[in-house]
Amino acid sequence: MEHIDTLIVGSGFGGAVMALRLAEKGRRVVVLERGRRWAVKDYPSVSGRHWLWDERRPERRNGWIDFRLFGDMSVVAGAGVGGGSLIYANISLEARPETFDQGWPEAVTWAALAPHFATTGAMLGVAPLPAHQFSPRTRLMREAAEAIGAGDRFRVLPQAVTFDPDWHYGLEQPFDLRHSRSWVNAHGREQGTCVHCGNCDIGCPVQAKNTLDLNYLARAEQQGADIRPLHHVRCLSPHEDGGYVVHARDLDAGRDVTLRADRVVLSAGSVGSTELLLRCRDQYRTLPALSQQLGQGWLSNGDFLTPAFYPGRDISPSQGPTISAAIDFLDGRRDGERFLVEDGGFPDVIANLLRRRKRRLLGRAPLERNLLARVLRRMIDRRDPLSSMMLWFGQAVDEPGGRFSLGRPWYAPWRRNQLRLDWDYRAAEKAVQALVDTHVALSEATGGRSSVPPTWNWFRNLITPHPLGGCRMADSAGQGVVDYRGEVFGYPDLFVMDGAVVPVALGLNPSRTIAALAEFAASHID
Numbered sequence: 001m002e003h004i005d006t007l008i009v010g011s012g013f014g015g016a017v018m019a020l021r022l023a024e025k026g027r028r029v030v031v032l033e034r035g036r037r038w039a040v041k042d043y044p045s046v047s048g049r050h051w052l053w054d055e056r057r058p059e060r061r062n063g064w065i066d067f068r069l070f071g072d073m074s075v076v077a078g079a080g081v082g083g084g085s086l087i088y089a090n091i092s093l094e095a096r097p098e099t100f101d102q103g104w105p106e107a108v109t110w111a112a113l114a115p116h117f118a119t120t121g122a123m124l125g126v127a128p129l130p131a132h133q134f135s136p137r138t139r140l141m142r143e144a145a146e147a148i149g150a151g152d153r154f155r156v157l158p159q160a161v162t163f164d165p166d167w168h169y170g171l172e173q174p175f176d177l178r179h180s181r182s183w184v185n186a187h188g189r190e191q192g193t194c195v196h197c198g199n200c201d202i203g204c205p206v207q208a209k210n211t212l213d214l215n216y217l218a219r220a221e222q223q224g225a226d227i228r229p230l231h232h233v234r235c236l237s238p239h240e241d242g243g244y245v246v247h248a249r250d251l252d253a254g255r256d257v258t259l260r261a262d263r264v265v266l267s268a269g270s271v272g273s274t275e276l277l278l279r280c281r282d283q284y285r286t287l288p289a290l291s292q293q294l295g296q297g298w299l300s301n302g303d304f305l306t307p308a309f310y311p312g313r314d315i316s317p318s319q320g321p322t323i324s325a326a327i328d329f330l331d332g333r334r335d336g337e338r339f340l341v342e343d344g345g346f347p348d349v350i351a352n353l354l355r356r357r358k359r360r361l362l363g364r365a366p367l368e369r370n371l372l373a374r375v376l377r378r379m380i381d382r383r384d385p386l387s388s389m390m391l392w393f394g395q396a397v398d399e400p401g402g403r404f405s406l407g408r409p410w411y412a413p414w415r416r417n418q419l420r421l422d423w424d425y426r427a428a429e430k431a432v433q434a435l436v437d438t439h440v441a442l443s444e445a446t447g448g449r450s451s452v453p454p455t456w457n458w459f460r461n462l463i464t465p466h467p468l469g470g471c472r473m474a475d476s477a478g479q480g481v482v483d484y485r486g487e488v489f490g491y492p493d494l495f496v497m498d499g500a501v502v503p504v505a506l507g508l509n510p511s512r513t514i515a516a517l518a519e520f521a522a523s524h525i526d
Contacts, residue, residue: 007261012083013514014498015267016216021522023223032231035079043203053079070421076465082213089322090159091509103504105484116519124160135320137343147445160210164193180206187218200322237286270499274470289490291477295404301466302396306439308448318348337434344391392439397507401427425460471500
């Protein structure tokens with residue numbers, strides 16, 4: 001059995017930070033990541049394939065996006081080296097100071113996290129969208145804020161993206177990838193600059209997006225960390241001589257592997273880390289003393305998306321960074337609820353397909369190549385049937401309304417225990433409805449026609465890409481699952497560090513907060 005110092009499960013914003021900082025302390029670090037190590041040619045934006053991850057059959061389908069349906073709530077997560085940084089919309093926001101006023105362990109304060117927020121910003125190369133590169137969506141956001149008397153609440157958001165100050169919309173075919181400039185970052189990885197192609201969520205084809213594999217994980221590997229993709233951890237148990245035995249499945253080789261680690265850090269995300277610990281406590285009985293708070297206090301972070309249509313106006317939601325700006329109501333001055341309105345974009349999948357067809361023509365006969373290439377170029381440049389649509393997005397400060405547990409399906413009791421989420425929509429209803437009402441008001445004030453999804457109006461169903469909680473931080477096992485460092489109560493040298501430990505809703509994109517918590521935790525681990 002292989003014996004290592006530190007084993008980290010997952011390589012998202014928690015795991016990547018822990019991998020680097022513990023490797024810098026001289027520990028032998030191994031990272032087991034369930035997803036692939038993605039090459040640009042394999043990104044869904046480039047290949048048009050490898051879209052979905054199947055948790056039940058990951059050997060067969062281990063793609064880009066893990067979509068979990070839990071009845072009234074659905075969760076979206078990334079799968080691959082870099083975790084959620086692969087699919088998120090680049091926004092890197094610090095949590096508000098008042099977020100830490102209550103609900104956290106005594107040691108976790110704004111003052112304690114402030115230097116770590118600064119560190120993560122530097123590591124991720126955070127910068128706002130340049131003023132001369134505002135997209136039509138950005139300009140509509142500013143116009144809408146002013147139209148409802150909230151112009152002072154308009155914010156251009158910091159992003160983990162490398163922008164070229166010389167790029168602008170006036171260039172010939174400005175979104176063509178040839179306009180991206182190559183450069184080598186401080187961690188020795190080659191990247192490009194942003195050309196507003198709109199593919200942030202399905203793989204930036206020029207690598208202008210500063211994903212974790214290009215910074216934290218790159219430097220961790222330089223420090224000796226060993227990252228092993230396509231390794232799905234199934235169970236862990238204490239070893240009689242200290243540390244833990246970890247059982248995983250090598251999805252690529254199709255075999256089981258077992259490792260012993262003196263320290264284990266779970267960073268598989270709010271869903272993944274919580275499910276793994278629930279299985280260890282309630283199914284395999286290897287960690288029976290885990291807190292009864294495990295699975296409790298889950299949050300959706302109030303995510304919501306409202307489409308609006310502007311006949312005759314060019315919004316071009318598939319061009320520009322996926323999110324660029326916000327209208328900030330986190331002070332509770334609107335309807336008494338706290339939320340952040342953002343613009344939302346989406347990738348132009350059809351244009352990506354046409355671009356691939358165009359590239360394939362390059363090997364054909366000159367006459368055919370030139371004729372069809374010109375036709376495809378016109379289709380790419382002119383085709384945008386959804387150009388008049390605006391996606392009003394945002395997050396709201398909801399209450400903990402979810403509880404994860406294991407159970408067998410009523411219709412198939414012979415199947416193995418499945419992860420269940422009991423979610424009470426009333427914990428998020430007021431905050432989300434205030435966000436929705438503001439979406440509608442912003443649309444109407446700027447001549448748009450909003451279309452609130454019936455899944456909310458009729459069924460109160462939600463989808464979140466920002467799940468939080470399940471293994472929340474606290475000062476005791478009676479209040480939570482882990483302490484201020486992420487160490488699991490009752491199990492020394494077993495840690496959780498990802499969105500699962502966040503005990504309260506943030507009301508904004510959580511990636512920077514998770515990374516800062518990991519920096520803070522690593523600084524307190526010897």
